[in-house]
Amino acid sequence: MKTGRLEAGCFIGVVGPSGAGKDSLIDAARRHFGQDGPIRFVTRSITRPHDAGGEAHEALSDAAFQTRAAAGGFALHWQAHGLSYGIPKDIDGTLAQGRAVLVNLSRSVIDDIRTRFANRLILVVTASPDILAQRLSARGRESATDIEARLRRSPPEFPHGPDVLTLRNDGALADAEAAFIRALDQQVLS
Numbered sequence: 609m610k611t612g613r614l615e616a617g618c619f620i621g622v623v624g625p626s627g628a629g630k631d632s633l634i635d636a637a638r639r640h641f642g643q644d645g646p647i648r649f650v651t652r653s654i655t656r657p658h659d660a661g662g663e664a665h666e667a668l669s670d671a672a673f674q675t676r677a678a679a680g681g682f683a684l685h686w687q688a689h690g691l692s693y694g695i696p697k698d699i700d701g702t703l704a705q706g707r708a709v710l711v712n713l714s715r716s717v718i719d720d721i722r723t724r725f726a727n728r729l730i731l732v733v734t735a736s737p738d739i740l741a742q743r744l745s746a747r748g749r750e751s752a753t754d755i756e757a758r759l760r761r762s763p764p765e766f767p768h769g770p771d772v773l774t775l776r777n778d779g780a781l782a783d784a785e786a787a788f789i790r791a792l793d794q795q796v797l798s
Contacts, residue, residue, distance in 0.1 A: 624733035627743035636785035
């Protein structure tokens with residue numbers, strides 16, 4: 609792993625707790641760079657109904673997800689919060705063409721990323737517990753009791769190392785969006 613500016617074909621993994629604003633920052637970067645620009649913004653496959661709110665995703669049944677996983681249809685897949693998540697296998701072709709890919713990931717696959725993608729950047733998005741609670745409540749997907757239990761769990765262990773850049777998203781969203789886009793410009797695209 610090189611420090612400083614990364615080469616073309618970089619795998620960019622965005623990680624952080626629910627409510628940190630990962631999807632908002634990814635959406636801002638998508639608007640900034642364009643859907644057909646230097647970064648491919650990867651749509652995840654999730655065993656969550658399409659109309660459940662949150663990010664745009666490919667909704668799969670448990671059976672369809674397991675069938676695709678068994679057939680090698682995912683570059684990465686994992687389970688979190690009772691759901692299965694997958695990243696399409698075709699990202700390998702995108703990376704081979706020299707285009708970066710950006711994916712919202714779970715911290716549970718960081719070791720897999722580090723083993724599989726030599727050219728990578730892990731962007732950790734964080735926010736204070738109070739901000740996380742406000743954002744999770746605004747989503748309306750969990751009860752107040754569930755949110756409280758989630759936030760009482762031991763603090764998440766975030767990755768460290770020369771391939772990691774941490775961004776705080778506690779203030780104005782526009783400030784965090786600008787910092788996120790600046791990080792992509794400086795680390796991957798310049």
